[in-house]
Amino acid sequence: MGALLAADTLHGPKVDWFALTPLIILLGGAMVLLLVAALTPAWPKRAYALFTVAVGSAAAVMSFILWDRINHQGAKTLVGDAMWLDKPGVWIAITVCIGVVMAALLTDDYLRREGIDGPELYVLYLLAALGAIVMASANDLIVLFLGLEILSLALYVMAASHRKRADSQESGLKYFILGGFSSAFLLYGIALIYGSSGSTNLGKIESYFRLNPILDHSKETLALAGVALLIVGLAFKVAAVPFHFWSPDVYEGAPTPVTAFMASVGKAAAFAAMLRVLLQGLPHWAQDYRPAIWTIAVLTLVGGSVMAVVQTNVKRMLAFSSISHAGYLLVGVEAAAHNAGNGLSSTGVSSVLMYLLVYTVLVGGTFAVVTAVGRTGDGATDLAGFRGLGRSKPALALGMTVLLLAQAGVPLTSGFVAKFGVIGDAVRVHSYAIAIIAMVSAVIAAFLYLRIMISMWIAEPEAGDDAREAVRVPALLCVAITLSVGFTLAIGFFPDWLIHAAP
């Protein structure tokens, strides 16, 4: 009997359920939506989307409460050291929730327009968000991998969810195959790190390498190969050059709201995970991985902006633009690697986190416009589809112009504040070369955003333009665009509070 009691006391770690509420809300919301929608007749118009918005908002509110709690009680680990409850994690949770809300607002009318209405996509959003938050808060490589797979599997299905478009199916399959390929690398990297350090826990990995600075040769090789493969897996997720090949095809083929979700939530989670792995787990190897990050960042910056110039499809352009944004974020990561010993309080981390939040809102609004312009069939996303938008829908074109200017990093928009942050941090740690390259690529990339603006405002109408289906901006889409543009300008004019809030 005594032995049994002892076994009971050993049973599992102590769980701070309250700290997990955002995750529980997302999971519960997804389950309720899936089950109830399966048992009831089709819900009225907009109900699925509004339900998702409510769940996402509730999770965000809980995250704010947790934020406040961290302010008072400090950061700590959860669930037996497997996850963090800290400001960067909660920041990303809020970012992810915003991404969910934006995506849900975009999806509502889209599904009805395309004749594929149903709750499934919303359920996947919520589950993917759950995975993203787990990934971003993980303090253990296995947990990180768990989160990544929850997120990725949902994304594969989402990308293929437009049953009527072959492009969509193709993009889902491509993403799945290449994603599986890269996950294998990541997993192998985890195994190698485990082999050399004896743990998958980031804190323990860090202390092992710190306490044993001189490893024997085979262990060192093992660890270095592990670092390389972890970088491969994460660089694939953030679509950094040369691991970016999937992203233009997938972005173009996936339903536009899903593309928005992928670009925002997927990127936010992957970058948070990258920061945790590199800075919290492997600061010992900073001298080794910093040049690799530097090279990848430069390739990503230049590749993203140069390739964008020759595209004619706006979704593809935005895919390359998203790649070049990943380049800027990597500039911040590179800056952080200069003082990796400080973990997540290194210079550069807060700029990256702020960039992710700003970019999530920005990309949500941009793809909202693309969703509207895509028209029935989601096919009219080439530049010609935007022709004459300035005449037929001036307000929509104006909003898009603001968002594009922000993506280009023009002052008085949030995009400028974000880019200024990461480049400023690069300058602060004396990484001048990368700062200069980042500025050059900003100069090149401006051309891409300008091309879209020219299509909207200047390009002459051509024969047959009037015969095209009119662009509709339904209520929820309008809300999404308004929120996005409002936030972009508000942060552009008053970036102060956000910069101070960023952890």
Place this chain on the structure above:
Amino acid sequence: MLDVVWLIPALPLAGFLCILLFGRKLGDPKAGYFATAMVAGSFVVTLGVFFDLLSKTAEERHHVKTLFQWVPLGSAHIDLAFLADPLSITMCLFVTGIGSLIHLYAIGYMHGDPRFSKFFLYLNLFAFSMLMLVLGSNMLVTFLGWEGVGTCSYFLISFWHEKDSAATAGKKAFVTNRVGDWGFMMAMFFAFWAVGSLDYSAINGAAASLSVTTATAIALFAFIGACGKSAQLPLYLWLPDAMEGPTPVSALIHAATMVTAGVYLMCRISPILNVASSYAPTIIAIVGAATALYAACVAVAQNDIKKVLAYSTVSQLGYMFLAVGSGAYTAAIFHMVTHAFFKALLFLGAGSVIHGMHHEQDMRRMGALRKLMPITAATFIIGWLAIAGVPPFAGFWSKDDILLAAYDKNIVLWVVGLVTALLTAFYMTRQVIMVFYGEARWHDAHEEHGAAGDLGVSAHGDLEPHESPWMMVTPLVVLAGLSIVGGGLNLPFKESTERLALWLEPVVGVHTSTTAKLPLALVAIAVGLVGIAGAYAVYYFKKVKPVEPKILADAWGYDRAVSAFMGGPGRKAFDGVAWADAHLIDGAVNGSGELVRGAAGQVRKLQTGNVRNYAAAIGASVVLLLVWFVVIRGLL
């Protein structure tokens, strides 16, 4: 009054927003009057601020109005703030003053254009951006305006984008300007890194404590930015093409205001320039002098009435940089102001001619217009005398100041400046004679040289040139008046008459010279007169000898006359420069654009859409990464 300095840019912004919302309802011409009123209001406010500054002592003439704190930087802030000091208010005065005249003119010029209100929308947005540029109290606000004027310029150049040439010209302007923008950004980052602030007062205040290398880097990067915006070698080539835009745009943006932004920037950070290693100002002076001479040569071989003025603008901007490089900032600003008067006048006059000639721009099809367009002709002639450096017109005084400074810097620069002055007088005289004197050639011209149809203007047999309406003529008269008396701003007789120098001294310091001014001035006058006389001889020679029907019938005779005057080799050299400009340099720019496209096209082939290839590429990258980590970092 100083506190309302924010109203100066706010009024055009309000105009922009109102026209954006109600432009179509206002229509032609009300939208134009509204836009003009906004800029004129801005001018009135500027006047108020100006008199307020005047009433203070020289040390107190520096007022920063912070609207709000903008980008936090550690403990400091970059604010959205405006700086009212002699330099910025001088700029504002002529930007808003000339700006409102050109707005008024544009009401007449653009009358009947289907996108009338849109034109004024851009024009007001431009005025707003330009005022942000000059009023910004830190480099970031200036940069905001800098980007804004670039974008507006781009939109306005391609305003008539139905013409392919206009759309191409717009693109070219955009691309070359981005090179300049990069220079500005680099200067900004260096300044921020070295000083920890972007405020001009902080940067200029810290100039003395900067290392020479840092100061040189900031100055030269800013100069790259200035080269792009102010059309200096080798980045000038967008400006001649920019003439595809409507003429009021050429006058406002590409002559009077935007293109002077680079000169303004250099004057604004002049303390940095003074600290920089001595080769930095020398480079600036050489680039300025070279641009001045080069563009003046090209201008001699042009036949498009606006192209002559465009190259002339490039050349005059070169003078301003020559002054900056010689340390004579006041002279640069002085010439900027007088140039704004007479070049705006010349452009508007040319626009009036083009308007009267029903969009004919080829000077070979003009002639004898002074009787049909008396006011335009009279004012244009005043502009010509001003730019040719005839005393007492405005251009003489400011050009003389620059030549004096160049003489102090290096005698070679002075000689280059003199030769440029000679060419300037020559090509402007040529233009005046071709347009306003000689035979009327607008009826028969198209038959004789149908090849000139490359300008895209069809024959107009019953064309009757006419004088322009009052809103186009009034600005001409006002600007002509200013071109006559503008020199009074800064007369070199004694210290108290150098009003502009005294006024600007707290900002840019003062350039002292011990050289005797009178002999230099006499040489300059003589050179100007020789240029005029030369051109007169050549072209008047044609007029008084009508017994040579071949040459008379052949409008190319003008060019032949040029050949006769300049001699075969001279003619070839000018043609060569013009040819190189049109082919080699343009080709190089277009070529590098093609190169980027081509390279991207090649890379694009990697993006096959084939998953196997993608996986292979990822695999190869993994191998490279492993080589780096395991082999290079681990084993070696």
